[in-house]
Amino acid sequence: MQGASSGPLGERAGYLLEQGTPQDLAAAQRALKQGAFQRQERTAAGFGIASPPVWMHLALVNPSDRPLTYQLLLGQPWLDQLDVRLVRAGQLKQHWRSGDMVPGAQFLLPAMGYVFPVELMPGRTELFVRAQTAESFLLPVSLLTAEDFERTSRGFRYRYGVFYGFLLAFIFYNLILFAGLWERSHLYYALYVLSFMALSLVYTGHGFRWWWSGQVGFQQYALFAAMVLYACAGLLFAVRFLQLDQLTPRVSMSIRRLSLLALAAMALFITARQLYAAVYLAYGLFTVFTLAMVVLGVFAYRRARSRGIYFLPAVLCSMLGLGIGLLTAFGLLASNVWTTSAVEIGLILEAVLLSLALGNHMRNQSRARQKAEHLARIDSLTGLLNRRAFLADAAPLWSTAVRHGRPMSVLLLDIDFFKQVNDQFGHDSGDRILQDMAKLLLGNCREGDILARWGGEEFVLLLPETGLGQATALGERIRRDVEGRRILADWLGMPLTVSLGAAQLQAENSLSDLVCAADGRLYEAKRGGRNQIVPPVLEPVSA
Template identity: 35%
Template structure:
């Protein structure tokens, strides 16, 4: 037993001594190892390690030395997308790529974020010169290793191990969705993004163009502000995701650095201008209107200072801060306006809520406060589409209510408020149309003028309140006595007019007699006093092609005068002619 333990002890010492004397193969073993044959469909930052630059910029050799001397300087991400907040400096992503085959394997390494300022891909293989690829917003599109909006590097990984060192620098939110895939998978991913952005930008541009046309036609500033609001969001998104630089300003590197905060200024300003115009804050909340104006002026001033000092990071922080203030103000205005009785504001409130939720989810995602997901990353775009469509509904609802109010006002202007009948303004356009139709068809038509006999005496004896009651009762009786096709209106005072389409003189006299008889039988009870009234009627018929409605009404009025001269409570008739 003693010899057995002695043998075990001797073998252990021998094994430890051998390990201590042996030369290490190389330092690659301390790093994550990626199989070059892998074709990752999604982001895979959790398959690499990273370190954050502290102070001065590190060279590739310095990073290599740091890793060799102390591998614990590396941090291993727990999520597939690395996020590190705004103005967080530069980071290095490091991994070993192993190709176990005898042939090179072509793979594309890319970072799926369009706003990164500079991305350096360095690939080192033992016995070969390092390969260096550059990309990012600080480099003109044509000077990048691959002229794409997304930083990318295509590399045929040779047999054996290759070290990947990837440096990312930006003043914007540090979001690094690292992709390692075949060219085909990369193209498929880019096509999916293109479809999504085409839908988002298509919807926003369509709404913007439609409202611009509405502004051109209606001259309502809220349509112009809404158009600027939607188009400026597209400008913000396009400047951030690299589409703007790829399509519109491929060589304007300086402009690309300042375009995002500047377009965010335009987005906030136009959004607040639309909100104040739509909700009429200048009239209903002047203090809020002045506060919003003050915020806008202060933002412009600070942005100008940061631009003069070339402090892009501070300008971005200010922009994100103002966007947060903007969303709070928009939500507050929507809620308060809705609570104040503006029903159209409910769409405004819901739309703003959608954009606030979307922007918040994206902000939390890119700042690493919630787990990265494609839905979270694109939440701001989805929220803005919902917001834009709901705001369009708000504008449509407001336009509908304005139209209803206008039609109601026009209709009210055509209605006699006491009797509920048409007044002259409501009667004449319809009567003119019917008269013109009768003239073209050479059909029969008559006009009657009706007057309440001795109505002035009723007012003098019983008072105007009773007179109004009697006038209303007579109007109701006339309205019940007319035929459905007849057009009745209060002409003024105690006079009424009646247009009788497709009616000859004999039939018009029958209608007029029915009116006279029904009014004669009408009794109005005023506190026990029985009040009776009679009417006189003048009728004129159309007997010539060129007789106008005005001429016919004038003739009927003459006949009404004759009926009164002859003793009232009767009907007088006459014909109109060209010579009359």
């Protein structure tokens, strides 16, 4: 590497896998002379999981006659151990040691890697790095000028500030919704986002740098535990969100069991300090989780359930983000602000889509509730209020009338010989007559009156601000109206008629007493020969 250029250098470095006992610098220098270091055609060399330690060598040449300072940016935040040595003329000049198995989190720059201030003297300097990790092993290397480094690290700080703020907002929002609505999808979703936040805090190194830099024992297992938690929370959320309990109870039960088993196994491996068992469990479960989320998404989508329509694109967004993030980390995609933020962007899109789905679900539920409430109040045949809704709606009017001593009356109406209509013309014709009667009564109501189907062929009309005289006058007008229409007159040999009973609020009445009083008078009207109102109208009724 020459001059003051700044950027990734992975393709110019040589790499050597350390086999057997740990090697020292002298052994690495000998191996270099023997040509044992090999190049990788990538900006970020990758060595998979559970790899042996890796040596990297890079020759840095300062062609000027003055020292040049750079920030050497190395590796990923989850590297276990990192030994960085600068050698000039075969002599060790500088040795830094870090990694997340070294307490203190020195040189760790969360989300970026490890940063070492390098001063290159004129001429050639050799960089020897020995790195080791149990996790997925990537060893990107770049040399940045002070300005580039400042700009890049500021960018990362802003991005993660926004990202964590966003995740926290989603978590609290869903917890509040859960507390208010008691809908468990919101709780599982909050846990899912929370577990991703925990995973991100671990793999970016923010957690180690800020909170537990002295606890290397914890840090060693934190990534694997966070991966398992995230996968389990994601699967449990998917089961709940896609209502798999109803769709496929067996699949949903298997997913629950798998999650519990994975959590128990991880707890066991951590307790028994079985690092490699934890590594394989975490990566294995993560692969299953990724595939399962896509399969469940496709399944729900094909069942055309409204939630599946959001779930599949949401999951694909986060998978795409993860894929781009991995390809970028391995140096197979150009590293820029979009590709290095792909995981976070994918997650945010996923969160937005899933929140939309949950919001949509809430809206549908509230519509269904409103519809059910409405249907519970309505008589399906006539569209009028039913008896229950009548009593509920009449109660406040009743209290107002009693409190202020205002008049109020009730009319109860019953179709005469309706059984005969049914018997002769069929139930359907009877239904139609009930519907027509409802329309006729509606046409005779004033604003503020409450009309309902009391049951069978009986209708009730509550008339606020109406004394008995006006009520009977209205009843008489309705009676005449029905008679005058001569419904079925040709077939019955006489027109269809109605009988009515009217009653007025008295000081000692309750609402049901008032309806009862009207019912008593209706009975009198029937006994008196039908087609009449009781009490009878004293004054002439205007047409």
